[in-house]
Amino acid sequence: MKYILFDFDGTLADSAHLHMQAWNALAERYKFKPVTMEDLHLTRHLTIQQRARLYNFPMHKLPVILPKIYQHFKDNIGDVQLFEGIKGMLDTLANQGFVVGIVSSNAKENIELLLKQEQIGSVSQVLSSSKIFGKDAVIKKFIKQHNITPDQVLYVGDEVRDIIACNKVAVPFMWVSWGLDGYELIEKENPKYVVHTPAELINKLIPKL
Structure with missing residues (x-):
């Protein structure tokens, strides 16, 4: 394989705290429950739909809520960093001839702002899905x-929504353990690779390094 597409939030960007801030700022207005970082860890085994029920969040409000969360992200971009080791990993993959891209449900502008902030030049293309469950269409377009x-x-x-999207278009999937969902959700969808650090990701794809 020559092309590697990355999810953004929870995979490249350590942004859970920022999304949590935005969620909690909106919770009272839209009558859903606030969350803590501990909640995020304790609910890693739950699907998005199960979490929505737990926090009284009506899924039909996603088109209203997501733009507000992504605006909060943009307004506070300086508080977001890449996970440790991500920049070196991206540079190594690009230097080894892989074409590196990002497919995310976050706004393209936000992603490009963070890449510029972190001085990342190894990402050749950023694609944004307007729907949180629409990545398969974007990957197919790519x-x-x-x-x-x-x-x-x-x-x-x-x-898990990432691997489900990939399975729809027969694209191999690599799960990273440092993000939002736990392995209990991912395992049943049969990921091709499972990695726990950016260094392990490189070793999986470029064993000779």
Whole structure:
């Protein structure tokens, strides 16, 4: 495989605290429950739908809430960093000839702002899904755009919705353990790879290094 697509939040960007801040700022207005960092850890085994029920969040309000969360992200971009080792990992992959891209439900502008802030030049393309469950369509568009086959692409992400999207378009999936969802959710979808650090990701794809 030559093309590697990354999820952004929870995979490259350590942004859970910022999304939690935005969620809690909106909770009282929209009548759903606030969350803590401990809650995020304790609910790693739950699906998005199960978490929504737990926190009294109506899923049909996602189109209203998500833009507000991403605006909060933009307004506080200086508080976001990449996970440790991510910059070196991206640079290594690009230097080894991989085409590195990002497919995320976060706003393209936000992603590009953080890449600039972190001085990342190894990402060749950023694609944003307007729907939180619409990544399969974006990945399919990427494949068509580059005139390649699904087995030439690897998607790297941290959530079960990512691997479900990849399975729809027959793209291999690598799960990273440092993100939002726990392995209990991912295991049943049969990821091709499981990694626990950026260094392990490199070793999986470039064993000789």
